[in-house]
Amino acid sequence: MDRAVLGWAVAGGIAYALLPWYALEDGIFGFGWLSGYPTDRAGAPALVQALLHGRLALLPVAVFLLAPLAVRGVRGAGARPALLLTVGAGGTAWIAVQGFAVGGQPGIGVGGLVVFAALLMLFCVGMAAKGAFNGDRFVSGGIGTVVTLVVVFVFFPVSCVLVGAVEDSSGAFAPSEFWAKLSAREVWGLDCLSSSAGCGVAWNTLILGVLVGASTTALGLAFALIVTRTGFRAKKALRLLTVLPIITPPFVIGLAVILLFGRAGAFTTFMEQAFGVVPSRWIYGLPGVWLAQVLAFTPIAFLVLIGVVEGISPSMEEAAQTLRADRWRTFTTVSLPLMRPGLANAFLLGFIESLADFGNPLVLGGNYHVLSISIFFAVVGAQHDRGRAAVLSIVLLVFTLGAFYAQRRWLGRRSYATVTGKGDAGLHPPLPASVRRLVYATALPWAVFTAVIYVMILFGGFVETWGRDHRFSLRHYAAAFAVDVTEFGLHWKGAAWNSLWTTIEIAAISAPLTAAVGLLTAYLIVRQRFRGKEAFEFGTMLSFAIPGTVIGISYILAFNTPPIELTGTGIILVICFVFRNMPVGVRAGIAAMSQIDRSLDEASLTLGARSLTTIRRVILPLLRPAIVAALVFSFVRAMTAISAVIFLVSANYDMATSYIVGRVENGDYGLAIAYCSVLIGFMVLVVLLIQFVVGRRRLGRRAPTQVSLEGIPA
Amino acid sequence: MRRKSSFPKAMLLATCALTTLVLVPAAARGEGNLTLYCSPQIEWCQLVIAEFTKATGIKVAMTRKSSGETFAQIKAEASNPKGDVWWGGTGDPHLQAAEEGLTLEYRSPRLGELQAWATNQAKASNYRTVGVYAGALGFGYNTELVAKKKLPEPKCWKDLIRPDLKGEVQVADPNSSGTSYTMLATMVQLLGEAEAFEYLKKLHRNVNQYTKSGSSPIKAAAQGETTVGIVFMHDAVTMAVRGAPIKVVAPCEGTGYEVGSMSIIKGARNLESAKRFYDWALTAAAQSLGAKAEAYQVPSNKGAATPPQAPKLGEIKLIDYDFAKYGTSAERKRLLEKWGKEVKSLPQ
Missing domain, CATH: 1.10.3720.10 (MetI-like)
Known part of the structure; x- marks a missing residue:
């Protein structure tokens, strides 16, 4: 008999007979359950639950655990793995099904968890024994574990939300409501084209995403070119600036933007005093959210692009120059096309980030609504319309998955572009003067702006009222x-x-x-x-x-x-x-x-x-x-x-x-x-x-x- | 040696720590415990639980979420409630929870000590909720901005639709905020439905932003981001007390009000503690705590001290707000849909 099979079956058996099956009110290390153990209803193991407390649905689990022990008697090469597969699949499925179907049970606890894991491992051992994964049990067990975890903690919860999309407020099945909510004017309306009223949230979200993706990519490229292709002195400081937004909690950038550009903001007040510009609320809405998101996500584009720009083989560019192309021509016909996959990747990341962002639209959105906020307020707002939240979630999911699909295709290409860079002894040619000026003119003011924002944040904590x-x-x-x-x-x-x-x-x-x-x-x-x-x-x-x-x-x-x-x-x-x-x-x-x-x-x-x-x-x-x-x-x-x-x-x-x-x-x-x-x-x-x-x-x-x-x- | 083992060791540590987290009690439950969902500002919540623990020895685990979020949570947890008492927050979601059977019927022996508006709230919900404080709807304006623009001081609802306030008024979106829904219902009761919607359409031209949260407009006014914010008056008072250039206004035509409420969640795990909290929270002593936490609502216990800064309900023209009618899901849904179609969708 196989040691792994024996080990898992015994572990499962011990858990079944000794460990508390259900979750305990004050946890297993609360030890309060020991006082009534093993007969007390709350802390009893599965065996006792089934025999004393009438939870008969737990009895079949024992059969699944005992079956592998009888494997010794089974003859024939194919029969053993088949038995393990049946036991593992049947046992785990049974635990899950009875958990949902039999009412009045507390949540599953340590005992249940160990038994479930043991049965899962028996299944994986069976898979390996059957010859899957080259018969490697570790691989089989690893895949089994990861798949189970992803199903339980990703697929199951998400499907719970999606089911809500086709239910009405009382929980009954109502596909017509789904269609009504999906096609609503506040989602897809195009009023903004013909009047000053706002467009639907879906369009708003898309427009914002595209703008942010394009801007972060352009700025990220400018920074990447400065760091890799120029003799700029303060490269380290630039790199530092790019790390900061990643470790900045949400809301902060949005708040700083308000205190600079809001109607009573520092910059606005200055403009009013110096030039008599009447303070307005232009920052609330698309401009403000765009600004805050570009501040937050440019570093991501930069980090993607710097790898790409560095990775381009200098020999290509040198070859172009040897063929008498000037710097401008080399840059536009050789360097830029080689960066294209990286650019697309950076764009899509900025796009996805913008779609998922929650803090900045909340603070700065004004009357410009985006999906992430609308979903939140469909649930917590005065309407409590979970169905609407589910429908909007689906729209957002389709957007992000679509972008994600495109990104993955570009990711694949990107790796070809950079890996070849190894072993090249050449030097990157300097940027053409016009490009260099453009890059400096874009990136440096932005870097200063980012620095100002962070100084303001630090400053804000040390004053009476910001x-x-x-x-x-x-x-x-x-x-x-x-x-x-x-x-x-x-x-x-x-x-x-x-x-x-x-x-x-x-x-x-x-x-x-x-x-x-x-x-x-x-x-x-x-x-x-x-x-x-x-x-x-x-x-x-x-x-x-x-x-x-x-x-x-x-x-x-x-x-x-x-x-x-x-x-x-x-x-x-x-x-x-x-x-x-x-x-x-x-x-x-x-x-x-x-x-x-x-x-x-x-x-x-x-x-x-x-x-x-x-x-x-x-x-x-x-x-x-x-x-x-x-x-x-x-x-x-x-x-x-x-x-x-x-x-x-x-x-x-x-x-x-x-x-x-x-x-x-x-x-x-x-x-x-x-x-x-x-x-x-x-x-x-x-x-x-x-x-x-x-x-x-x-x-x-x-x-x-x-x-x-x-x-x-x- | 160290290099080889550091990773597995870290994993082991993490596993141990995780196990502890799983197995150690989330909240040790039993006689002396209470899980409180608290909807007003956190200082008030913290003060209340500290005093309650001092008075009874019962340990309180508290979560602070807005009334909308709390209602969503209680609804989501309905089949397996985690909370015991929901204290504070505007009355409508409490009534809605009562209507949907999410909260428990309980008649506190202290009901007799309460103001009529508090017991009316209880009657309207079949004693599933009760009023703990009240606040009148009004607005606040930024005195510096009004002076700078040389605007006449707004005193009435009708002042807010003056053309010189175009783009200067802020109010929450009634779809996401109970405060703003109170205003919608108030207007309907004050002016009649047809005229109320005419008013709201005119107001729409002056509104620069429909915020998500009910009290945001007055914060924006305090910061100088808008001139007028329509909010509950006590929220405006808080800003003024903190030193912001805010003047609080009780509209001359009369106004509606909210009844901040309290409910016991159906299926509460610590029912005894929940009832003790419920009774305690209705006492004069407990209700006098608000002012210490910069909360200037009017307490519901007749014997409780009303903070001196609080808007005097007696001096404000209050309408006879029909909580039973405007608290129902059906009426709310109808009004909100009508507002969305006829007002929100208009160009500004």
């Missing part, structure tokens, strides 16, 4: 982060400590998990060949394209009731972050892994190491850049995400961003800004720390460039 009373004051920091020294030690008095600790805890837990799941998935995609790989890859990347608001609502709908009951816990936040940020880990892992020669792990395998050992001893040490990338990004995203989080925070797990939103709602900008400044500073430290600990020597500045290949939806 925009009105600019006397120096520490009261916002004191209100948020005061600490008392008492006889019992430190007393964290400030109002922000609670949410800050929670945020750090959740981010610190989810970052390594995201990295682990992401890199495992990347390994499976890059190093293994199996049927359905395309679908597998797409499934793991899907959560990337789903806007945060949709994810937030879907998690509430899916995980508030048994069998999976997670709302109100910290774990729902962790899970949300892990699966939202996993694609970044996957892409970083794929990028890094494809640079490692396959012969290395083949050598390890030939020498008799198993897949797991190979990963641990050979691949992981070579993957440090990808690990850093995944860790940094998931940490930062967990600290700055807002749109999904706002639905999932609970009494005991409040996050920094949702706390800040509350302050902004309350008009308490000073505290919000002070908190944001602290978060920014903290994240800079963490990023440096992670780089230092995990792999400073090998990475240098490669990590940020790699991460950046993936956009980061809000």
Whole structure:
């Protein structure tokens, strides 16, 4: 008898007979359940639940667990794997079905989780035994785990939302409502062409996305050209400016823009006093949202494009010049066309980012409505129209998936463009003078503008009332982060400590998990060949394209009731972050892994190491850049995400961003800004720390460039 | 050695930490606990729970969300409620929750101590909710901007449709804000439906933005981003007390009001604690806390001290607001749809 089969079956059996099957009110480490164990209804294992408490639906699970033990008696090569497959598939399916079908059960707990995992692993062992995945159990188990996780934490919740689209307010099936909501004038109306009334949200969203995509790409290209093709002095400062927006919590840029360009803003007041320009509200609406989003997303375009611009082989350009093309001609006919895939990629990332953005349209949108905001207010607004939210979610999903599809096609091309750059000893020709002037004229004012915005943000935390009373004051920091020294030690008095600790805890837990799941998935995609790989890859990347608001609502709908009951816990936040940020880990892992020669792990395998050992001893040490990338990004995203989080925070797990939103709602900008400044500073430290600990020597500045290949939806 | 093991070690640590998170109680529930959904501003919420814990020893886990968000959450959690009491926030979503059977019928022994408008709220909902404070609708304007533009001071609803205020008025979108829906319903009751919509169409020309949140307009006015903000008067008072150049106005024609309410969520896990909180929150002592947290609503307990800065309900011309009628889902939906079709879609 096989040790793996025996091991999993025994583990499942022990969990079935001994561990509490259901989730416990005060957790398994509350140990309150031990007092009534094993007969007490709440903490009883499945065996007792079935026999004493009449939960007969749990009995068949035992049959599935016992069956593999009888495998010894089964003859014939094909019969064994077939039995394992039946047991695994049947057992997991049974647990899921009875969880939904049998009412009155609490959420599934440790016992149920272990039994489910054991049955799943039996299924995977069966697959491997049948010859799938080259008979490699680790690969089979890895794929089984990732697929199950993605189905449970991405597909299941999202389908819960989509079902809502075809229901009326009472929950009955009503496809006609779906059509009415989808074709509504406020979604697709074109009134803005003929009158001063606004267009539908769908058009607004598209227009904004295209404008932001184009602008960020142009600016990103200008920055990339300055850094790679000119003798500009302060390149390091430019790079720093590009990192800042990524670690900036939402709302902040929008608020700073208001305080500069709002009707009572600094710039507006100056223009009025100096030139008599009548202050107006032009910033609210498309111009303001566009400005804030371009500020926030230009760095992403820059990071994508700098890789592309650097990667273009100088020998091509040198060849052009040898053939007597002047600099202008070389630039327009050789350099630019070679950048085209990168440009398209940057454009699509900016587009997707703009669609998913929540904070800036909320602060600056005025009467210009976009989908992400409309979805949020369809749920929390006075109408409470969840069906409408679902329909708008579908429109947004179609947009992002469409863009995502296009992006993936371009991503594939992009890699050809850059990889060939290796081994070229040539030098990039300098830019033609006209282009250089243009690039300087575009990028440098913008860099100064970004710097001004950040100075204003920092400044805002230290004044009495931002925009009105600019006397120096520490009261916002004191209100948020005061600490008392008492006889019992430190007393964290400030109002922000609670949410800050929670945020750090959740981010610190989810970052390594995201990295682990992401890199495992990347390994499976890059190093293994199996049927359905395309679908597998797409499934793991899907959560990337789903806007945060949709994810937030879907998690509430899916995980508030048994069998999976997670709302109100910290774990729902962790899970949300892990699966939202996993694609970044996957892409970083794929990028890094494809640079490692396959012969290395083949050598390890030939020498008799198993897949797991190979990963641990050979691949992981070579993957440090990808690990850093995944860790940094998931940490930062967990600290700055807002749109999904706002639905999932609970009494005991409040996050920094949702706390800040509350302050902004309350008009308490000073505290919000002070908190944001602290978060920014903290994240800079963490990023440096992670780089230092995990792999400073090998990475240098490669990590940020790699991460950046993936956009980061809000 | 360190290099080899750091990654697995980190994973192990993370796994342990995660397990702790899963298994350690989200909220230790039992006799002495309460999960509170709180809709007013957070300072008030925090003060209330601190005082309640001091008075009873019951530990409170509190989530602050706007009344719309809270209603959405309670509805989403209906099959497995997580909260016990929903305290504060404008009355309409409370009535809606009562109408949909999301909240529990409870007659507090303290009902007799309350103002008539608070008990009317309870009667309208079959005792599934009760009024805890009231606030009149009005508007506030930025005195600096009015002086600079040499505008006459707006005193009445009809002043807000003057052509010289074009692009100077801000109000929330009634589709997303209970405050603004109160205004819509107030106008309908004050002027009659046909005339109310004529008024709103004229107002539409002057509105520079329909905000999402109910109190945003007065914050914008305080910042100087708009001249007039239509809000609940107590929100305007808060801004004025903080030193913003805001003048609070009770419209001369008369105005509507909200009844901030409280409900026990049906299926509350800590029902005993919930009832104790409910009774305590209706006491004069508990209701006098608002002013300390810069909340200038009028308390519903007759014995509670009304903050001196609070708008005096007695001096404001209040309409006889029909909460029962305008709180129903059907009427709300009808008015909102009509407003969307006839007012919002007009060019400005």
